Amino acid sequence: MRYFAKLQGQKEAVPVDIESLGGTRYKLTLNERTYTVDALTLDHGAVSMLVDGTSYHVEFEENGDEVGVLVRGQVARVDVADERRLRLRAGSAAFSVEGKQVINAPMPGKVVKVLVKVGDEVKEGQGLVVVEAMKMENELKSPKAGKVVELLAKEGTAVENNAKLVVVE
The missing domain is CATH 3.30.700.30 (Glycoprotein, Type 4 Pilin)
Structure with missing residues (x-):
């Protein structure tokens, strides 16, 4: 394979x-x-x-x-x-995401840095939150340009897999 x-x-x-x-x-x-x-x-x-x-x-x-x-x-x-x-990825590459986008923790870990605040305008691909998991820091990025409307991530807190961290609209 x-x-x-x-x-x-x-x-x-x-x-x-x-x-x-x-x-x-x-x-x-x-x-x-x-x-x-x-x-x-x-x-x-x-x-x-x-x-x-x-x-x-x-x-x-x-x-x-x-x-x-x-x-x-x-x-x-x-x-x-x-x-x-x-x-399949190549076929959908030209489409952009629309509507409310929820950014979740990719795995259990610890929020080490919050890069935005509620009300911030963000670009597609802009870093929002940094989560440390398995001794590695992962910067979670915005899937679209928009506005941060919800921010649940707090620096220093532990998060579970798929925990809701940021909402961009």
Whole structure:
């Protein structure tokens, strides 16, 4: 199966081919390099992986198409899509969002910075709130140009997954 993965901060997604070799073994091709992976899901949800003989303990947290990956104390945010999802995104790329937009916490974490206040005019893509989750800061951005009409995020507070933080109208 072919997927496209884009690390946070990268401009282009790279193709990743995954082929089952039976059981817990897979052949993974990334950037024209092939790896043999043996992946065993542990009771608590983490995955123990042997990649070409090197052992890794990996934890994943999915949020839609985005996956938080914790390996060796480092967190990476990866946007993952198959070919169908990529085509659907491309087909809807020209449309802009309308109406009230609610910005929710992408995962449990802590609000470390609030970048706007109620009544502020914001541009599409402008940072609204910074949430720290899995030892990584994530800036949540406005999906549209508009006005901040509701602000529930408060610096220093813990938030649950999908907690309502900001409303832009």
